[in-house]
Amino acid sequence: MTVAALTSILIWLPIGGALVVWLLPLSRYATGSLAVLVSLVEVGFWIEQASRFDFSRSGLQLSEKTGWISDLHVSYHVGVYGFSLWLVGLTVVAMAACIGYGFWVGRDRARAYFGLMLLLTGATVGVFEAQDLLLFYAFFEAMLIPLYILIGVWGGPKRLDATIKFVIYTMAGSLLMLAAIVVYGLQVGTFDLVSSPASASRWLFLGFMVAFVIKAPLFPFHGWLPDAYRQAPPEVAAVLSGVIAKAGLYGMLRIAIPKFPDPTSFYRTPVLALAAAALIYGSLLAFRSPDFRGVVAYSSLAQSGLIALGLFAGRDLGFDGAVLQMVAHGLVSTSLFLIAGTIERRTTTGEFRLLGGMARGRPALATLLLTIGVISLAVPGSASFAGEFLILAGVFQRAWWWSAIGAGAIVLAAMYMLRLISAALHEARGSTVDDAALDLRPGELALVVPLVGVLLALSAWPAGISHHSFPIGKAPTAAVRSQFR
Amino acid sequence: MSIHTPHVDWFALGPIFVLIGASFVALLCAVLVPRAARRVAAATVSGLGFAGGMALAIWLYVDSASGHTIAVGTFYRDRWTALGQVILCAIGAATTLLAVEHVPGWRRSASLDRRDDHVAEFFALLLASAAGMAFFVAAANLMVLFLSLEWFSIALYVMCAIDYDLEGALEAGLKYLIVGSFGSAALLFGSALVYGATGTVSFHGIAAAVAAHGLTGDWFLALGLALIVAGLGFKMSAAPFHMWTPDVYEGAPTTVTAFMSSATKVAALLLTLRVMNSAFPHDSHLWTWGFAGIATASLVVGNLAALVQTDVKRILAYSSISHAGFMLIAVSAGSALGARALMYYLIPYSAMAFGSFAVVAARERELGVPVTLDNLAGFGWERPFLGVAMWFFLFGFAGLPLGGGFVGKFYVFAAAYRHGWVWLVIVGVLATLVSLYYYLGVVRAMYMRPSEELRVRTEQGVVVSGGAPARETLLHLAVGAALVVSLGSLIAVQPLIDLARHAATSIPF
Numbered sequence: 001m002t003v004a005a006l007t008s009i010l011i012w013l014p015i016g017g018a019l020v021v022w023l024l025p026l027s028r029y030a031t032g033s034l035a036v037l038v039s040l041v042e043v044g045f046w047i048e049q050a051s052r053f054d055f056s057r058s059g060l061q062l063s064e065k066t067g068w069i070s071d072l073h074v075s076y077h078v079g080v081y082g083f084s085l086w087l088v089g090l091t092v093v094a095m096a097a098c099i100g101y102g103f104w105v106g107r108d109r110a111r112a113y114f115g116l117m118l119l120l121t122g123a124t125v126g127v128f129e130a131q132d133l134l135l136f137y138a139f140f141e142a143m144l145i146p147l148y149i150l151i152g153v154w155g156g157p158k159r160l161d162a163t164i165k166f167v168i169y170t171m172a173g174s175l176l177m178l179a180a181i182v183v184y185g186l187q188v189g190t191f192d193l194v195s196s197p198a199s200a201s202r203w204l205f206l207g208f209m210v211a212f213v214i215k216a217p218l219f220p221f222h223g224w225l226p227d228a229y230r231q232a233p234p235e236v237a238a239v240l241s242g243v244i245a246k247a248g249l250y251g252m253l254r255i256a257i258p259k260f261p262d263p264t265s266f267y268r269t270p271v272l273a274l275a276a277a278a279l280i281y282g283s284l285l286a287f288r289s290p291d292f293r294g295v296v297a298y299s300s301l302a303q304s305g306l307i308a309l310g311l312f313a314g315r316d317l318g319f320d321g322a323v324l325q326m327v328a329h330g331l332v333s334t335s336l337f338l339i340a341g342t343i344e345r346r347t348t349t350g351e352f353r354l355l356g357g358m359a360r361g362r363p364a365l366a367t368l369l370l371t372i373g374v375i376s377l378a379v380p381g382s383a384s385f386a387g388e389f390l391i392l393a394g395v396f397q398r399a400w401w402w403s404a405i406g407a408g409a410i411v412l413a414a415m416y417m418l419r420l421i422s423a424a425l426h427e428a429r430g431s432t433v434d435d436a437a438l439d440l441r442p443g444e445l446a447l448v449v450p451l452v453g454v455l456l457a458l459s460a461w462p463a464g465i466s467h468h469s470f471p472i473g474k475a476p477t478a479a480v481r482s483q484f485r
Numbered sequence: 486m487s488i489h490t491p492h493v494d495w496f497a498l499g500p501i502f503v504l505i506g507a508s509f510v511a512l513l514c515a516v517l518v519p520r521a522a523r524r525v526a527a528a529t530v531s532g533l534g535f536a537g538g539m540a541l542a543i544w545l546y547v548d549s550a551s552g553h554t555i556a557v558g559t560f561y562r563d564r565w566t567a568l569g570q571v572i573l574c575a576i577g578a579a580t581t582l583l584a585v586e587h588v589p590g591w592r593r594s595a596s597l598d599r600r601d602d603h604v605a606e607f608f609a610l611l612l613a614s615a616a617g618m619a620f621f622v623a624a625a626n627l628m629v630l631f632l633s634l635e636w637f638s639i640a641l642y643v644m645c646a647i648d649y650d651l652e653g654a655l656e657a658g659l660k661y662l663i664v665g666s667f668g669s670a671a672l673l674f675g676s677a678l679v680y681g682a683t684g685t686v687s688f689h690g691i692a693a694a695v696a697a698h699g700l701t702g703d704w705f706l707a708l709g710l711a712l713i714v715a716g717l718g719f720k721m722s723a724a725p726f727h728m729w730t731p732d733v734y735e736g737a738p739t740t741v742t743a744f745m746s747s748a749t750k751v752a753a754l755l756l757t758l759r760v761m762n763s764a765f766p767h768d769s770h771l772w773t774w775g776f777a778g779i780a781t782a783s784l785v786v787g788n789l790a791a792l793v794q795t796d797v798k799r800i801l802a803y804s805s806i807s808h809a810g811f812m813l814i815a816v817s818a819g820s821a822l823g824a825r826a827l828m829y830y831l832i833p834y835s836a837m838a839f840g841s842f843a844v845v846a847a848r849e850r851e852l853g854v855p856v857t858l859d860n861l862a863g864f865g866w867e868r869p870f871l872g873v874a875m876w877f878f879l880f881g882f883a884g885l886p887l888g889g890g891f892v893g894k895f896y897v898f899a900a901a902y903r904h905g906w907v908w909l910v911i912v913g914v915l916a917t918l919v920s921l922y923y924y925l926g927v928v929r930a931m932y933m934r935p936s937e938e939l940r941v942r943t944e945q946g947v948v949v950s951g952g953a954p955a956r957e958t959l960l961h962l963a964v965g966a967a968l969v970v971s972l973g974s975l976i977a978v979q980p981l982i983d984l985a986r987h988a989a990t991s992i993p994f
Contacts, residue, residue: 022873067979068978068979069892069978069979069982070979071825071979071982071983071986072896072899074978109866112869134895137886138886138891139886141885141886141891142885142886142887144885145880145885145887148925148928149876149928149932152928152929152932152933153932153933159933160929160933163925163929163933164922164925167921167925168918168921168922171917171918171921172918175884175914175915175917175918176914178894178895178898178914179898179907179910179911179914182895182898182899182902182910183902183907183910186899186902186903
């Protein structure tokens, strides 16, 4: 086995696992254990991949390429860059935690459920590793299929409306992207992302961007977000906001910005404005939101805006910060949704007016929620602080008022996050909070504590990501300009 | 006095003769084989016939690298024909599998021992119609085209009405007969006009005459062309010639619908591409625009009308209209890329169309009533294999990357773009978006609604779904084969495209 095979293994291992889970008539317990095992092995393979990755080299690494549709110059081409490595890492870690959560709560129809979660893992890793436009599109769409069924079958009472809205929104964007992919690929004569040249077409840029801003999402394309995040099972909401949303942002970084340099600068101000709007609007809605998941959902909208701000600043610090913030926020929102799930299991609700006083007698829950909350609101010293600081510094180099808006939003972040912590943990005891409601159980701790551990490690050494996303010694803008070659 | 007989390449007509021969044998089974063994015997003959036809067609494909006409320019012996016959025989074999356990034409009102009296006729008709279609895709002049069209259509009319116990089957057969005859008449009239204008019925002769006499844009010829397009449009159920499709698909036995929705489309579209490019290359500005318009109309009508249906067969019928639209985009590109796109698209499409109707047939056999979105509730959980297969087909129809439908759409869009028609790509994209709603609606019905509430009132009293439905191994086999084809066509794109490319070399572009 060559080292490059790791890249493909990361995609096909979970998909193969999904097939095994679907085909073998195992018990619920065995199915869940198998799925958790596969997701942990996946993390192991990722660690191996990261250890084989040479951060000082530029260009694609650990790549594999075989023909798929040579007629139209489409190939199965996978590989990783520094930043995609981190996003793959985020995916496998977050998915392992979420699959573990599904196992812990004992989802019914276990074989279908765990198979779909594994399929989702493989498809998402595929998005971050694909180096061919059509392959990228295939994985981008393939994420949607398990998500649709996961929300539609295991979701909340209003899940049917939520799924339809979610699918129609995201497909509207991605089908326009398909049209753009066809046109772009046939124009330049190849669908290979590494070798294809830059294009100056504004229409094509918009075709790609519409898919990415819906997936991310940015204001005003977030109509699907509140319903999907509230109706999805908590671990699926965690995946949605922690990982799937990052696929949209990754698309901007990998395709929209490097392949369309002129349209990027032409549309820079409108995109920055949308991002800033998402940031402020999301923060305000998060502050007004009546329930736990609403806060996390709208804060994801805000964070997507912030990251897009960093990406479209077009400055070195902005790119570094955006990648760091993608990973940091991915971990934060995954753990917050999982905690939301644990609270809902104890109280049957996430509504703040029925919650409160959960800190009393539940030190583990309180400590973890507080830690994540503090990291999330970008207290100096946290990973989010480093990410947000870099983004703001990057966007400051563009114009000072963008960073003024961003800084204002960070104040709002402190407000909504502290409101969430106090509404859930402190204040008078809520009517649904039973004295007998347990603290986090060992199983739940085993899921959330590693995520928090990774976050603390990142807080201690944010440069681990921010200095290792683009070739060491090469400015990120130069890497983007050379299209990561 | 000696009669001059032309030289005939009998081997090139092999697949057709095998199918028609099997049809005769199946018909003999109806009278010679004892009642108890009749069903199995006829089905075996049918299966062997299709297998033999397919083997010969594959042989012909390999052996016909340079395409030419045979039997005084009446048939083509080339790879386009052979590949089309391979696909048709595969669909026929799958239909045989689907039919064995529940043959259309059995009499539910008859006493138990007499129910299978007339099942052999169904297989004879199936083989005859497939033979007609194999004949049809080989046609090299307008007379053969018309004769073979009538041949397979007449077999299909009877097959639609064969279950006359079934409510709506006679209506479906009659409707198909009347509307289909209208289409045939249009085709015949068009052929007559084209003959009048050019003095020949052979495809190549027409093109040569148009070039020689400068007939491009001739009104007579253009009217004839338009009528031929209309006649073929009826067969492929493209809008605005689609009115019969939902009613006939709904009323016909589901096994027959599965066959029609896949095989008829394959035959009609393959022939359309051929006749347009071989006979009317000088009028391509007319028919490319014509087909672009028909494609747009089919996409709009098919997708919008499907949104409001509740009967699953009707939903799939409208979906087949919209897919005719997608495939006509490839025809309207009028290029070798378009031909590859069409040939490729037909493979996963016919697998998905056949497979989805087969799944509907399974539910119908379980409940004994027409399958609607309501009585599909819980189906996915009760019969996991069929449920998973169905969502593969539906997501594949919608162009999600679960099967070759995704690559097919990509190819069709590529062909339209190469032709310079970005607007047609946008139309296709928007149509796909609309189609998601009803495809997902079926998935939602199967998986996301509780099955407990489902009580179906049938003639036998109230039926609760689930429990232990009859184990239909062969039906599962047919669905599994469709699943393998639709998935395999996603992985093995290039080999299939190479086949299609070789097939398309015999068509002049």
